[in-house]
Amino acid sequence: MVNLEVKTSVNSYPIYVDENIRHQTKHFLPKKYSVIHIVTDKRVADLYLDDLKESLEGHPHVFHSIIEEGEKSKCVADFEYLHTRSIQFGLDRESLVIALGGGVVGDLAGFVAATYMRGIDYIQVPTTILAHDSSVGGKVAINHALGKNLIGSFYPPEAVIYDVQTLQTLPAKEVRSGYAEIVKEALIADKGLFDNIMQTKLSQVTNDTLKDHIFRGIKIKTHFVQADEKEKGIRAHLNFGHTLGHALEAKYGYGELAHGEAVAIGMLFAMEVSNTIYSKNLPVELLYKWLKDNGFPLLIKEINIDSLFNQMKLDKKVVNNQIQLVLLKDIGNPVTLELSDEDLQNYLETFINKMTKI
Template sequence: MEEIEVTSSSHSYKIIIGEKIRFRLKLFLPKEYSSIFIISDEMVAPLYIDEIRSNFTREKIFQTILPPGEQTKSIETFYSVHTAAINAGLDRNSLIIALGGGVVGDLAGFVAATYMRGIDYIQIPTTILAHDSSVGGKVAINHELGKNLIGSFYPPRAVIYDVETLQSLSAREIRSGYAELVKEALIADQNFFNTLINTDIQQVTAKELQSHLSLGIKIKADIVQEDERESGVRMYLNLGHTLGHALEAEMGYGKLTHGEAVAIGLLFTLHVSENMFSKQIAYKPLIEWLKENNYPLKLQRLDDNALLNKMKSDKKTVNSKIKMVLLDDIGSPLVKELSDQEILDSLHSFNRKLVTE
């Protein structure tokens, strides 16, 4: 078992990574609670919710099970979960447990942030992708015009990451999660990047996976502790997300997984960076690794102007100017303001490059 401590402006919390720790939740809670409210989805709940409930024999315990997928991060679902919490009689000493992937974690965290002006919650991630979203306290729901536009900064009380729950993941979910690990490596660690692009993610061992998760989480934890509210270096964690979020919104949430969209966004970032700084950085090794691991990489029949408009809905955009995280090299991110024409030219040349490779 490994523990990583994260300090936020409101409190410190631990990320605990290990095997079978879902059966020992009470050891990691900061206090006793009047009631427990588990939020999960229809894919995860049948696998693990009874095991989570078994930790609480005296407390009042409630649950709500949501449809899986990005479409669940909607204002309608957010409202319905609040209704369920009110009907269950949750008070300010209740605890919300987010059991699932990033969608459940984002939604449950935002419910916790807003229910009675804020109650405690913990994250129990069950996907590789959620190693990123469960750390740092960014919670949100989507708007039809853009992803994560309605939300808050609200850190959990703990993140309990039982790696045994990752054994049930599909190949697509594994791809999705590893895209975020690659993002963290590109931001901060050349050696980690080299390790990842020499990994067959469908054959990864439990020991290797736990090591990869630990490295990725430490990179993110270091950044969010330095810049909790995304006024500086935390923006670097959006590497690949300017186009990634635009693809999700334009194609319709759920057509690509978040990680699949981010993988394309990372390639686009490297395409723009290599053209801008006139040097090779990591485009070639990354696209070869993505192909070897069967990532979907085609943007056919997508309108560049529509993508541009979705990119301009990104939270980093100021005065309708797109601020994009680029790389001068692996481990050397920077934020650059790009004109609409620069984005359109880059999208056109990127799409042409993908088609020919």
């Protein structure tokens, strides 16, 4: 088993990474809890809810709630629904929420835990590759109709229990989405990891390779989280590719483009802007070819550039109405740069015109 520890201002929590550890969940609980509320989605419930409940056998009060799959569940209605269920189940301040699922479940259940009775414990049990990123760091949130993750908090879990065996049931779209975040981490911090991934075919990835890539991605995420817990400085570098990515998600409607698929396009954009500003030769074509070879949807449908730009202006990293774009001076050397509206619109128009004709 691979273990890591994340140290925050309010707690330190372990990350466990191994195969089949969901069956031993009760052994990873940091203390006894009065009531346990498992939150999951329909697809994951069919696959792994019984395993998790059996692993908690003997606890007198274990309940569960099942939400719909997908980004649309990160909404006020489901947030209120889970609070109502928690009240009905009798959760108190000594209770626990377990988020069993991908990033949507983790973000939503974590935000419920952060706000229920002003905050109770929660544990992340990720079941997607993408959730290797979202489950670590304590950022929990729901979406607003005008933007992604605009309602949320920083609220770290008590543990992350990452059973990589659950990743074997992921559809190809989710594998792509998760790997985009590992590529992001590699580009901002680890050229060796980036080079290794560029030689990996996702349809043939082995469990050992997957564990290695995930662990290295989590280590990178942990480094940035511990250095900048509340995203006041370098933690913002983890948003590489996300400014355009989030805007594309919102404009197309959450769910049409998976989060990582949108971020992949955002990374291509950020790398091209980086090459222009810093006169670099970042491997945009190499990344583009790898994305295309692994089935990422890269053709941007006709989209109103002014509308897309306005959506980017809703990004959480906007300061004084100016977009702070995460760029690369080189692989492993990210920077945050404030761009004028005129420059950004020009870069965006050039990029979108290119991506609508590929």
